[in-house]
Amino acid sequence: MSRYTFSAVRKASLSDAVYRQIAHKILHGELAAGAPLPAERELSAALGVNRGAVREAIKRLQQAGLVAVRQGGNSVVLDYLNEGGLELLPNLLVHADGRLNAPVVRSIMAMRSALAPDIAAAAAKRGGARLADELDAILAHMRERADELSALQALALEFWKKLVEHGGNIAFRLAFNSMTKTYRAVWDTLTVALEAEFRDTENLSAIARAVRGGDEPAARSAGRRHVEIGRLALERALDAVEAQGGRV
Amino acid sequence: MSRYTFSAVRKASLSDAVYRQIAHKILHGELAAGAPLPAERELSAALGVNRGAVREAIKRLQQAGLVAVRQGGNSVVLDYLNEGGLELLPNLLVHADGRLNAPVVRSIMAMRSALAPDIAAAAAKRGGARLADELDAILAHMRERADELSALQALALEFWKKLVEHGGNIAFRLAFNSMTKTYRAVWDTLTVALEAEFRDTENLSAIARAVRGGDEPAARSAGRRHVEIGRLALERALDAVEAQGGRV
DNA sequence: AGTGGACAACTGGTCTGATAAGTTGACCAC
DNA sequence: GTGGTCAACTTATCAGACCAGTTGTCCACT
Numbered sequence A, B: 001m002s003r004y005t006f007s008a009v010r011k012a013s014l015s016d017a018v019y020r021q022i023a024h025k026i027l028h029g030e031l032a033a034g035a036p037l038p039a040e041r042e043l044s045a046a047l048g049v050n051r052g053a054v055r056e057a058i059k060r061l062q063q064a065g066l067v068a069v070r071q072g073g074n075s076v077v078l079d080y081l082n083e084g085g086l087e088l089l090p091n092l093l094v095h096a097d098g099r100l101n102a103p104v105v106r107s108i109m110a111m112r113s114a115l116a117p118d119i120a121a122a123a124a125k126r127g128g129a130r131l132a133d134e135l136d137a138i139l140a141h142m143r144e145r146a147d148e149l150s151a152l153q154a155l156a157l158e159f160w161k162k163l164v165e166h167g168g169n170i171a172f173r174l175a176f177n178s179m180t181k182t183y184r185a186v187w188d189t190l191t192v193a194l195e196a197e198f199r200d201t202e203n204l205s206a207i208a209r210a211v212r213g214g215d216e217p218a219a220r221s222a223g224r225r226h227v228e229i230g231r232l233a234l235e236r237a238l239d240a241v242e243a244q245g246g247r248v
Numbered sequence C: 001a002g003t004g005g006a007c008a009a010c011t012g013g014t015c016t017g018a019t020a021a022g023t024t025g026a027c028c029a030c
Numbered sequence D: 001g002t003g004g005t006c007a008a009c010t011t012a013t014c015a016g017a018c019c020a021g022t023t024g025t026c027c028a029c030t
Helices: A016-027 A040-047 A049-065 A084-091 A101-128 A128-144 A149-166 A170-185 A186-192 A201-213 A216-243 B012-029 B040-047 B053-063 B087-094 B101-124 B129-142 B149-164 B172-185 B187-193 B201-213 B216-243
Strands: none
Touching: A016 A040, A016 A049, A016 A084, A016 B149, A040 A049, A040 B149, A084 A101, A084 A170, A084 B087, A084 B172, A101 A149, A101 A170, A101 A216, A101 B101, A101 B216, A128 A149, A128 A201, A128 A216, A149 A170, A149 A186, A149 A201, A170 A186, A170 B087, A170 B101, A186 A216, A186 B216, B012 B040, B012 B053, B012 B087, B040 B053, B053 B087, B087 B101, B087 B172, B101 B149, B101 B172, B101 B187, B101 B201, B101 B216, B129 B149, B129 B201, B149 B187, B149 B201, B187 B216, B201 B216
């Protein structure tokens, strides 16, 4: 492996930039629901890009439930609270100025708490010994690398990924994907905030044992205990910064 | 009101049609993960549309996590099980031949069961008397129109929409939107399958009371009991048709 | 007063054909 | 075996045109 690490060079396409700019304006209230979008020709002139790029961006906005397009009239901004899907979470998680949006963080942690027990239970129901072996392997790595917090974080995510992959529930799996994308957007922040959870191999071991024994209730309660550790830690952290009126 | 009812004329755009066709091929295995997509020019020639329409469709596929696009090389199909979000559920719900996909139905009902109790609890925590009044109004309508099953279904959905709107949890709300879109795709089927749940105004009333009293645990358990009615009914229905090897 | 036709001025939808720029593999000089 | 060069791909972007649906206005007719 190379002695140095390099990160990929940024190469956002024009239509991506257009999409992001308009989505940002909508999600942060600059373009209110019901407001008409400028005409495609106007937008392409204002943004200095070809109309095709604008159209590609608008098609994506349409798919995300942010705008409604209708031939003959202007596209109009929709209420994303009624039309948007989970994939909007990453965009909502940070304020325009880069601060974390605390209510959104709390929402995500609450959803995680709602789903994790059932994900663990489903894995226990269908997983079997083979899954348990894989989980134990991950746990072994976690114990080896207890001093590398970021590695622990990655392994914990992998643990849950395995559970959701073997639970046989496609809805859980897709929701997990959406939440993982959100998670990655604030990875470094959570490395610190969720440390207590990453160190809780005890409950993860309990899940692995429950998977091996097919014990759904045990998996459910161990899963619940595990994610509650992180939820409470984050809750306290948010309360602390909010109490002193600080930035999140 | 007019004596006759008319339905809107179909007016799908070209890029929509292209998107649907390719997404269908991916989600139903015709295009496996890792496979390269034909070049845009090839696709536009094969489909008989211009390249712009193909590009708009591919941009949407990219956003949905179905393909990865890279300048200079062919776009490649991704594994939607690892990359896709909840918004794919409507597409996965029905097989290529129009039959319901039973495992997906079970998944969705399981997810609903995981979220509903927490949605009810969150509403009880933050809703207050005003929300309770609105819920009671919906319940009154449900009792009036107990003989119109489809109306009951719409009102039940509205009831949950109110709960999720007032729960203050954005993640629940967005997930609810995704699931509602899926729900609408099989509305008529569920009208019959979930009849028992739509008639269960008892637990909904209990939720409304819990909201009025701010009683989170009561809202949680009533919510759980309510959706379990539908989940079990659907479970039995699926088991029945599967036992006789029938179509779903 | 009310209906519906004709029309202008918008809007998005589609198309053609061109150029820029990134990727890949083959070949070759060193 | 390393790296340069080139051809043949690919996507990215562009300009400019025409088609098609929506809206508001005016007006003739009933």
